[in-house]
Amino acid sequence: RDFPKGTDFNLIDEKQLLKLEHKLNNKPRKIIGYKTPKEVLESELKNVA
Numbered sequence: 383r384d385f386p387k388g389t390d391f392n393l394i395d396e397k398q399l400l401k402l403e404h405k406l407n408n409k410p411r412k413i414i415g416y417k418t419p420k421e422v423l424e425s426e427l428k429n430v431a
Contacts, residue, residue, distance in 0.1 A: 384402050385394065407420045414422050 408418050410416045
């Protein structure tokens, strides 16, 4: 997707990784009812606490 297979992540700066993390965690997913992974995680954490 964003980094080719075999990418050495030691060479990727933290800002790029955080940008990718935000992109992936805030993208709605069909499999989870068009919620974002972040929304699902937050909901599950509320149920555990």
